[in-house]
Amino acid sequence: MKKINKYTYLFVFLMMIVAACNEPITEFGFEGSFSGKIVDQSGNIVAGDITSGGFVVEALGENDQVAMVLRIKGDGTFANNKLYPQVYTVTVKGPVTTFPPVSIDLTGNKTVVQDFVVTPFLTVSAPILNGSATSTEIKVNYNIVENGSYIASTRQLYCSNIPYPNASTGSGTGYATKIVTLSAKQGTAMITGLTAGTKYFIRVGAKATGATAFNYSDQLIVTTP
Numbered sequence: 001m002k003k004i005n006k007y008t009y010l011f012v013f014l015m016m017i018v019a020a021c022n023e024p025i026t027e028f029g030f031e032g033s034f035s036g037k038i039v040d041q042s043g044n045i046v047a048g049d050i051t052s053g054g055f056v057v058e059a060l061g062e063n064d065q066v067a068m069v070l071r072i073k074g075d076g077t078f079a080n081n082k083l084y085p086q087v088y089t090v091t092v093k094g095p096v097t098t099f100p101p102v103s104i105d106l107t108g109n110k111t112v113v114q115d116f117v118v119t120p121f122l123t124v125s126a127p128i129l130n131g132s133a134t135s136t137e138i139k140v141n142y143n144i145v146e147n148g149s150y151i152a153s154t155r156q157l158y159c160s161n162i163p164y165p166n167a168s169t170g171s172g173t174g175y176a177t178k179i180v181t182l183s184a185k186q187g188t189a190m191i192t193g194l195t196a197g198t199k200y201f202i203r204v205g206a207k208a209t210g211a212t213a214f215n216y217s218d219q220l221i222v223t224t225p
Contacts, residue, residue, distance in 0.1 A: 033082075040117065121211055128140060
């Protein structure tokens with residue numbers, strides 16, 4: 001009977017490792033899925049800002065010490081489809097009045113879609129085009145409603161060729177953001193110095209006195225002629 005030396009065993013072992021490394025990876029983690037939208041009492045979206053952590057949905061698992069943070073997008077939606085399948089206590093934190101925690105059950109890798117109704121400190125309506133845009137100017141009407149005792153201390157209009165702009169969007173190669181300070185809670189604002197044949201995304205942001213994050217409107221999309 002032939003003896004197989006140790007080098008042969010080593011060679012076979014290494015080939016098995018190489019083969020395993022070439023196998024496609026199909027397991028990417030847990031499959032519990034939780035998503036939804038933030039709306040006000042009228043059913044209008046309460047817009048967020050994906051670039052900051054000032055307005056979020058927090059999901060604390062029953063066996064966890066730290067909550068999972070889901071940022072709220074500019075269209076008011078949030079989602080995470082790789083959550084551990086357990087029961088979560090969920091709340092909304094940011095420039096909204098106190099939100100009572102709710103329970104979400106993702107055991108068995110469930111998919112849960114649930115919208116949350118909140119009262120924002122400030123209700124910021126999407127700007128409305130006033131008249132027709134010119135090749136260099138856009139005029140819009142805006143409206144900010146102060147809820148309860150909250151007062152809008154900062155009011156701004158953002159216009160950029162990047163979706164859902166804010167005060168920190170800035171300008172760079174191929175894109176530019178303009179910020180117009182708004183002097184009142186409602187009125188008409190003019191955006192000037194624009195470029196012809198360009199799609200612009202326009203929205204309003206307002207921050208209440210004492211708040212650390214802005215309330216935002218949905219965006220208006222306008223293409224200059």
